[in-house]
Amino acid sequence: MLAAAQAHDPNVTFVFANQGESASAARQFLSSESLTLNNVLLDSGRRLARSVGTQAYPTTLFYNAAGRLVDRHMGMLSRATLTQAIESAESASVHHSTKTKETK
Numbered sequence: 001m002l003a004a005a006q007a008h009d010p011n012v013t014f015v016f017a018n019q020g021e022s023a024s025a026a027r028q029f030l031s032s033e034s035l036t037l038n039n040v041l042l043d044s045g046r047r048l049a050r051s052v053g054t055q056a057y058p059t060t061l062f063y064n065a066a067g068r069l070v071d072r073h074m075g076m077l078s079r080a081t082l083t084q085a086i087e088s089a090e091s092a093s094v095h096h097s098t099k100t101k102e103t104k
Helices: 002-008 023-032 047-052 079-103
Strands: 016-019 040-043 059-063 069-074
Touching: 002 079, 016 047, 023 040, 040 047, 047 059, 059 079, 069 079
Parallel strands: 016 040
Antiparallel strands: 059 069
């Protein structure tokens, strides 16, 4: 579903982080599932999970355009939940941008 969302919405950047596996294991999984993804990162040391406090997999993190973590979802993600979270992140970006402009 995330691969389809990535292909469908070029205005949203998706980053896929593989946690704790080798590059060959990640390539094998992507190949076996016939997935073509952009922005696949390997994190064999699981540093990302530690830095953001991830306690369960899968966890989906949502960042706004300013790079601020605005939401997270633990567990499987439905299309409706993904759509709502993206809209919320975009809204948070607009709010942050407006607030920053007013502060200057």
